[in-house]
Amino acid sequence: MSDLKASDTEAADLDTFRNETRAWLEANCPPEMRKPATSDADVFWGGRNAKFSSEPQRIWFERMRDKGWTVPDWPREYGGGGLSAAEHKVLRAEMARIGARPPLSSFGIWMLGPALLKYGNDAQKKEHLPKIAAGEIRWCQGYSEPNAGSDLASLQTRAESDGDDFIITGSKIWTSYANYADWIFCLVRTDPTAKKHDGISFILFDMTSKGVSTKPILLISGYSPFCETFFDNVRVPKSHVVGTINRGWDVAKYLLQHERAMISGMGERGVGRPLGQIAADSVGTDGQGRLDDAMLRGQIASFDVDEAALAACAERAVDLAKAGQAHPAFSSAMKYYGTELNKRRHEILMSAGGVDALEWESERSRQGARPRAWLRTKANSIEGGTSEVMLGIVAKRILDLPGA
Amino acid sequence: MPLVLTEEQSMLRDSARGLISDKAPVSHLRHLRDSKDPTGFSKELWHSFAEMGFAGLLVPEEFGGSGLGFVEAGIIMEEIGRTLMPSPFLATSVVAASVLSRGGNAAQKSEYLSEIASGSLLATLAIDEGAKHRPLQTSLKAVRAGNGFKLSGAKALVVDGHVADLLIVAARTAGDAGEREGLTLFLVNPKAKGVAIERTIMVDAHNAARIEFANVEVDADSVLGEVDQAAGLLDGVLDIGRGAVAAEMVGLSDEVFNRTVEYLKSRKQFGKLIGEFQALQHRAAELYIDIEITRAATMKALQALDADVVKATPAVAVAKARAGTTATRAVQEGVQMHGGMGMTDQFDIGFFMKRARVCEELFGDANYHTEQLARSRGY
Numbered sequence A: 001m002s003d004l005k006a007s008d009t010e011a012a013d014l015d016t017f018r019n020e021t022r023a024w025l026e027a028n029c030p031p032e033m034r035k036p037a038t039s040d041a042d043v044f045w046g047g048r049n050a051k052f053s054s055e056p057q058r059i060w061f062e063r064m065r066d067k068g069w070t071v072p073d074w075p076r077e078y079g080g081g082g083l084s085a086a087e088h089k090v091l092r093a094e095m096a097r098i099g100a101r102p103p104l105s106s107f108g109i110w111m112l113g114p115a116l117l118k119y120g121n122d123a124q125k126k127e128h129l130p131k132i133a134a135g136e137i138r139w140c141q142g143y144s145e146p147n148a149g150s151d152l153a154s155l156q157t158r159a160e161s162d163g164d165d166f167i168i169t170g171s172k173i174w175t176s177y178a179n180y181a182d183w184i185f186c187l188v189r190t191d192p193t194a195k196k197h198d199g200i201s202f203i204l205f206d207m208t209s210k211g212v213s214t215k216p217i218l219l220i221s222g223y224s225p226f227c228e229t230f231f232d233n234v235r236v237p238k239s240h241v242v243g244t245i246n247r248g249w250d251v252a253k254y255l256l257q258h259e260r261a262m263i264s265g266m267g268e269r270g271v272g273r274p275l276g277q278i279a280a281d282s283v284g285t286d287g288q289g290r291l292d293d294a295m296l297r298g299q300i301a302s303f304d305v306d307e308a309a310l311a312a313c314a315e316r317a318v319d320l321a322k323a324g325q326a327h328p329a330f331s332s333a334m335k336y337y338g339t340e341l342n343k344r345r346h347e348i349l350m351s352a353g354g355v356d357a358l359e360w361e362s363e364r365s366r367q368g369a370r371p372r373a374w375l376r377t378k379a380n381s382i383e384g385g386t387s388e389v390m391l392g393i394v395a396k397r398i399l400d401l402p403g404a
Numbered sequence B: 001m002p003l004v005l006t007e008e009q010s011m012l013r014d015s016a017r018g019l020i021s022d023k024a025p026v027s028h029l030r031h032l033r034d035s036k037d038p039t040g041f042s043k044e045l046w047h048s049f050a051e052m053g054f055a056g057l058l059v060p061e062e063f064g065g066s067g068l069g070f071v072e073a074g075i076i077m078e079e080i081g082r083t084l085m086p087s088p089f090l091a092t093s094v095v096a097a098s099v100l101s102r103g104g105n106a107a108q109k110s111e112y113l114s115e116i117a118s119g120s121l122l123a124t125l126a127i128d129e130g131a132k133h134r135p136l137q138t139s140l141k142a143v144r145a146g147n148g149f150k151l152s153g154a155k156a157l158v159v160d161g162h163v164a165d166l167l168i169v170a171a172r173t174a175g176d177a178g179e180r181e182g183l184t185l186f187l188v189n190p191k192a193k194g195v196a197i198e199r200t201i202m203v204d205a206h207n208a209a210r211i212e213f214a215n216v217e218v219d220a221d222s223v224l225g226e227v228d229q230a231a232g233l234l235d236g237v238l239d240i241g242r243g244a245v246a247a248e249m250v251g252l253s254d255e256v257f258n259r260t261v262e263y264l265k266s267r268k269q270f271g272k273l274i275g276e277f278q279a280l281q282h283r284a285a286e287l288y289i290d291i292e293i294t295r296a297a298t299m300k301a302l303q304a305l306d307a308d309v310v311k312a313t314p315a316v317a318v319a320k321a322r323a324g325t326t327a328t329r330a331v332q333e334g335v336q337m338h339g340g341m342g343m344t345d346q347f348d349i350g351f352f353m354k355r356a357r358v359c360e361e362l363f364g365d366a367n368y369h370t371e372q373l374a375r376s377r378g379y
Ligand SMILES: Cc1cc2nc3c(=O)[nH]c(=O)nc-3n(C[C@H](O)[C@H](O)[C@H](O)COP(=O)(O)OP(=O)(O)OC[C@H]3O[C@@H](n4cnc5c(N)ncnc54)[C@H](O)[C@@H]3O)c2cc1C
Pocket: A140, A141, A142, A143, A144, A145, A146, A148, A149, A150, A151, A173, A174, A175, A176, A177, A226, A379, A382, A383, A384, A385, A386, A387, A388, A389, A392
């Protein structure tokens, strides 16, 4: 009976929280911020040189930051909102209900923050977390190297000990936004004699450090959102290592779980106009209001089934984690399915747009927003670990199938 | 509602699993099939079900049931799916109990629900007539005669039709096939004059019947709900049945999958365990992901039914469509990865393939529910 009472008050508190949140979002989220971003320029990434693309974007960011809601579930002392898992779920649902955009997109929030919360020391948490929450420092991820992609642990960038410092030399590739980032979280080899996974450290440094340079790489989407990154004798204090020296692989893997969970959630699930209606605008409808292309309609409907089912699974993954029943490798399962589904979504969008979706450079097409987005999604099943690698992880770590 | 089982629900699952895996492993179904058992299920086991409160799981407490919800019914169905136990649970305890408690009047409820809960009455809903599930296409006629009605027409795939003590028959009292208006539900005694029941031995060795009605006379008291207005009641009850069948399919998919993964870990070819081949590893991983996603969608649908049956349709459509596609894939991969073994009757895998095919047709296949979702979204 007393248990029942406790959960009753919890439920009542949550209802109050829901009502207050709904009212606050209604009053504070500008109407312009209730539609999905249509291009990368429309996304606010923060950082030392950050610029807002519009006044509503600035207002929305600042109001959310002041509430700690750029990172709603982080502790308050680090600039977070201190929300419980249940409250966070309510906030996400309420934001999705009105289509509110995330106020800040950031590798610091999605990847580094969780890793620092788990592995960082006190000084590192106090130094970096509040700046991530406030969008003051923009981070990039220095994992991949030309010869270490899927086989990440074979990385070669060296960090040699020099008193209290490391001297870092080597190069990274596919470093997203390295040319805009202020700091990098980076995997380096601190013990070349140890076994592959045992000689790696996870280290943080400023991209303006002497010896760091970047060179953008042009993509099939016509953008160059990532770079080759070079380190020529970069001096970094050893105190910038997160976790234990030579044990960086643990941090790296933990961060990858968060990265994969984040990537699996891309694809505007449940936000914006339903695919069926977007398609109806260009394809038209028949006398009974059905999409005038039966095969396309069928594709969209089965996409919708899978998307709704995946949304339930994403929700369940969070609930399982909260209940302490989640498998640590489950983010690989979600990453695989979420990215394949997002690619399917953009194939459908291209098909629904027909000839109109082929324009690359025109005002009408907002500089080819649709085909560029379509091409960008092809990377979803590569970045953060390829689909093949995800299936390998599920097979070995969850299903316990024998290694080859 | 979190999409994880509560402690009570986990206990329910464990006790159902214990009973079912102990008393009704796949060999139980195999035995009933091979001995051409006239009832096609075990009465003794059904009584154990009733004693544990499962038969009346959805029956309100005032009628002697457990008054639990659809999530709990789904838990039992999932366990049934794991061993393919033939049982009156779906037809009687889920569908018929829901029709009666949602649509029955006081007299009908008190007459039948407590008997369902005690396990002494078997009941079933007779709905489909054609090859595919199309509730609004009902054309079995009920014409007014004296103070009652006369029923004529035929029903196909009536689950447990040859063992049921009570038939709940969807009939057309007005309008034409395809229309929502004009449907009425009747309680019919299977022994009534003019009822001809043919047990159909089906591919999955579960119970079903074709039933013909030749001017079957029923009185006015046998109408369940309002004359001409059964469509709304049917929408809800069929969604409940769909959610339950989706849960059964999650159970059978999961079981076939577990057996297949075990096989990958034990069968050797080319001097290796076949589970070492990446081509098979990746297919197994994809199937695992499919099943987990379908499990979540099914829990979501059952919770939606518990929250409000009327609003649950889109969630149920997602679950039933996904469950059909996933179960089909699971059984196909199961047979394929077992190689020649998978094709033998001696091996159990084929039983799962057959049951999956039947579950896919029950209450609408994946195409039907995908279409429902498209309509509910207005394109
Ligand atoms: C848009 C984008 C952004 C990125 N951002 C970053 C970033 O910010 N920071 C960063 O460090 N990295 C980043 N990456 C790099 C990304 O993590 C790598 O591209 C990825 O891990 C794959 O490595 P690779 O490109 O070397 O491909 P490879 O490893 O060479 O793979 C080639 C092919 O072989 C397959 N393959 C490889 N190994 C196996 C195996 N064991 N079994 C089966 N198939 C296998 C792969 O699946 C793939 O199909 C980004 C990549 C993209 C596309």
